[in-house]
Amino acid sequence: MSEQHKVHCDCGAVEVTMTGEPRVHGYCHCDDCRELLQVPYHSVLACDGDRVTITRGEQDTTEFKHPHKNMTRVFCRHCGDVLYNTNAMGWKIVSQLMFRKCNDDRLPEGFESTSHFFYGRRVIDIGDNLPKKG
Numbered sequence: 001m002s003e004q005h006k007v008h009c010d011c012g013a014v015e016v017t018m019t020g021e022p023r024v025h026g027y028c029h030c031d032d033c034r035e036l037l038q039v040p041y042h043s044v045l046a047c048d049g050d051r052v053t054i055t056r057g058e059q060d061t062t063e064f065k066h067p068h069k070n071m072t073r074v075f076c077r078h079c080g081d082v083l084y085n086t087n088a089m090g091w092k093i094v095s096q097l098m099f100r101k102c103n104d105d106r107l108p109e110g111f112e113s114t115s116h117f118f119y120g121r122r123v124i125d126i127g128d129n130l131p132k133k134g
Protein backbone atom coordinates (compact mmCIF):
# COMPACT_ATOMS: atom_id res chain seq x y z
CA MET A 1 0.00 0.00 0.00
CA SER A 2 1.49 3.32 -1.06
CA GLU A 3 1.73 6.14 1.36
CA GLN A 4 -1.06 8.71 1.35
CA HIS A 5 -0.92 12.42 2.02
CA LYS A 6 -3.80 14.82 2.41
CA VAL A 7 -4.22 18.47 1.62
CA HIS A 8 -7.25 20.68 2.11
CA CYS A 9 -8.41 24.10 1.09
CA ASP A 10 -8.27 27.14 3.35
CA CYS A 11 -11.84 26.77 4.61
CA GLY A 12 -11.56 23.00 5.03
CA ALA A 13 -14.58 22.07 2.88
CA VAL A 14 -12.51 20.15 0.33
CA GLU A 15 -9.88 17.53 1.02
CA VAL A 16 -7.65 15.89 -1.56
CA THR A 17 -5.64 12.71 -1.02
CA MET A 18 -2.41 11.98 -2.86
CA THR A 19 -1.28 8.37 -3.10
CA GLY A 20 2.36 7.43 -3.61
CA GLU A 21 5.17 9.68 -4.76
CA PRO A 22 4.77 12.40 -7.35
CA ARG A 23 6.20 11.76 -10.81
CA VAL A 24 7.81 15.16 -10.92
CA HIS A 25 8.77 17.37 -8.00
CA GLY A 26 10.40 20.62 -8.93
CA TYR A 27 9.90 24.20 -9.98
CA CYS A 28 8.21 24.88 -13.30
CA HIS A 29 8.92 28.18 -15.04
CA CYS A 30 6.64 27.69 -18.06
CA ASP A 31 4.20 30.33 -19.23
CA ASP A 32 1.29 27.86 -18.99
CA CYS A 33 1.60 27.60 -15.23
CA ARG A 34 2.15 31.31 -15.00
CA GLU A 35 -1.02 32.15 -16.92
CA LEU A 36 -3.19 29.51 -15.29
CA LEU A 37 -2.20 30.28 -11.72
CA GLN A 38 -0.82 33.86 -11.78
CA VAL A 39 2.44 32.87 -10.16
CA PRO A 40 6.00 33.68 -11.34
CA TYR A 41 6.81 29.95 -11.20
CA HIS A 42 5.00 26.91 -9.90
CA SER A 43 6.32 24.56 -7.21
CA VAL A 44 4.89 21.31 -8.50
CA LEU A 45 4.14 17.89 -7.11
CA ALA A 46 2.93 16.37 -10.36
CA CYS A 47 1.12 13.05 -10.04
CA ASP A 48 -0.62 10.63 -12.37
CA GLY A 49 -4.29 11.61 -12.57
CA ASP A 50 -5.54 8.59 -10.66
CA ARG A 51 -3.16 9.28 -7.75
CA VAL A 52 -4.92 12.46 -6.68
CA THR A 53 -8.52 12.15 -5.60
CA ILE A 54 -11.01 14.42 -3.89
CA THR A 55 -11.88 12.65 -0.67
CA ARG A 56 -14.16 15.29 0.86
CA GLY A 57 -16.37 18.02 -0.52
CA GLU A 58 -16.37 17.16 -4.22
CA GLN A 59 -19.69 19.01 -4.54
CA ASP A 60 -17.92 22.11 -3.21
CA THR A 61 -15.35 22.18 -6.01
CA THR A 62 -15.44 24.06 -9.28
CA GLU A 63 -13.29 23.23 -12.26
CA PHE A 64 -12.12 26.02 -14.52
CA LYS A 65 -10.86 25.03 -17.96
CA HIS A 66 -8.45 27.52 -19.46
CA PRO A 67 -9.97 28.94 -22.69
CA HIS A 68 -7.08 27.93 -24.95
CA LYS A 69 -4.68 25.82 -22.92
CA ASN A 70 -5.42 22.19 -22.19
CA MET A 71 -5.28 22.83 -18.47
CA THR A 72 -7.74 23.20 -15.64
CA ARG A 73 -7.62 24.40 -12.11
CA VAL A 74 -9.83 22.85 -9.49
CA PHE A 75 -10.75 25.09 -6.63
CA CYS A 76 -13.08 25.37 -3.67
CA ARG A 77 -16.16 27.41 -4.47
CA HIS A 78 -16.30 28.76 -0.92
CA CYS A 79 -12.77 30.00 -0.30
CA GLY A 80 -11.32 29.98 -3.82
CA ASP A 81 -8.25 27.98 -2.83
CA VAL A 82 -6.85 25.91 -5.74
CA LEU A 83 -6.57 22.27 -4.70
CA TYR A 84 -4.72 21.18 -7.83
CA ASN A 85 -4.40 21.91 -11.49
CA THR A 86 -4.23 19.57 -14.45
CA ASN A 87 -1.94 19.70 -17.46
CA ALA A 88 -2.22 18.51 -21.05
CA MET A 89 -1.03 15.03 -20.06
CA GLY A 90 -3.85 14.61 -17.56
CA TRP A 91 -1.53 14.80 -14.60
CA LYS A 92 -2.79 16.44 -11.44
CA ILE A 93 -0.47 18.95 -9.90
CA VAL A 94 -0.56 19.91 -6.24
CA SER A 95 1.53 22.90 -5.31
CA GLN A 96 4.29 22.35 -2.78
CA LEU A 97 3.05 25.43 -0.96
CA MET A 98 -0.39 23.88 -0.56
CA PHE A 99 1.20 20.65 0.60
CA ARG A 100 3.41 22.39 3.15
CA LYS A 101 0.54 24.50 4.46
CA CYS A 102 -1.39 21.34 5.30
CA ASN A 103 1.52 19.19 6.51
CA ASP A 104 3.38 21.12 9.22
CA ASP A 105 5.35 23.09 6.61
CA ARG A 106 7.21 19.95 5.58
CA LEU A 107 7.65 17.91 2.43
CA PRO A 108 8.25 14.20 2.86
CA GLU A 109 11.49 12.64 1.72
CA GLY A 110 11.37 12.19 -2.03
CA PHE A 111 9.03 15.16 -2.56
CA GLU A 112 11.61 17.94 -2.43
CA SER A 113 12.34 19.86 -5.61
CA THR A 114 15.16 18.37 -7.63
CA SER A 115 15.36 20.90 -10.47
CA HIS A 116 14.01 23.99 -12.18
CA PHE A 117 12.50 23.23 -15.58
CA PHE A 118 11.43 25.39 -18.53
CA TYR A 119 13.99 27.70 -16.97
CA GLY A 120 14.55 29.40 -20.34
CA ARG A 121 10.99 30.77 -20.11
CA ARG A 122 11.47 32.21 -16.65
CA VAL A 123 10.48 35.69 -15.55
CA ILE A 124 12.56 35.56 -12.40
CA ASP A 125 16.13 34.33 -11.80
CA ILE A 126 16.70 31.75 -9.08
CA GLY A 127 19.95 31.69 -7.14
CA ASP A 128 19.80 28.22 -5.63
CA ASN A 129 22.04 25.25 -6.48
CA LEU A 130 19.42 23.03 -8.14
CA PRO A 131 19.96 22.12 -11.81
CA LYS A 132 18.29 24.48 -14.28
CA LYS A 133 16.83 22.81 -17.38
CA GLY A 134 15.14 23.88 -20.59
Ligand SMILES: [Zn+2]
Pocket residue numbers: 009010011012013014076077078079080081
Ligand atom coordinates in the same frame (compact mmCIF):
# COMPACT_ATOMS: atom_id res chain seq x y z
ZN1 LIG B 1 -12.50 25.99 0.81
Ligand SMILES: [Zn+2]
Pocket residue numbers: 028029030031032033034042118
Ligand atom coordinates in the same frame (compact mmCIF):
# COMPACT_ATOMS: atom_id res chain seq x y z
ZN1 LIG C 1 4.56 24.83 -15.99
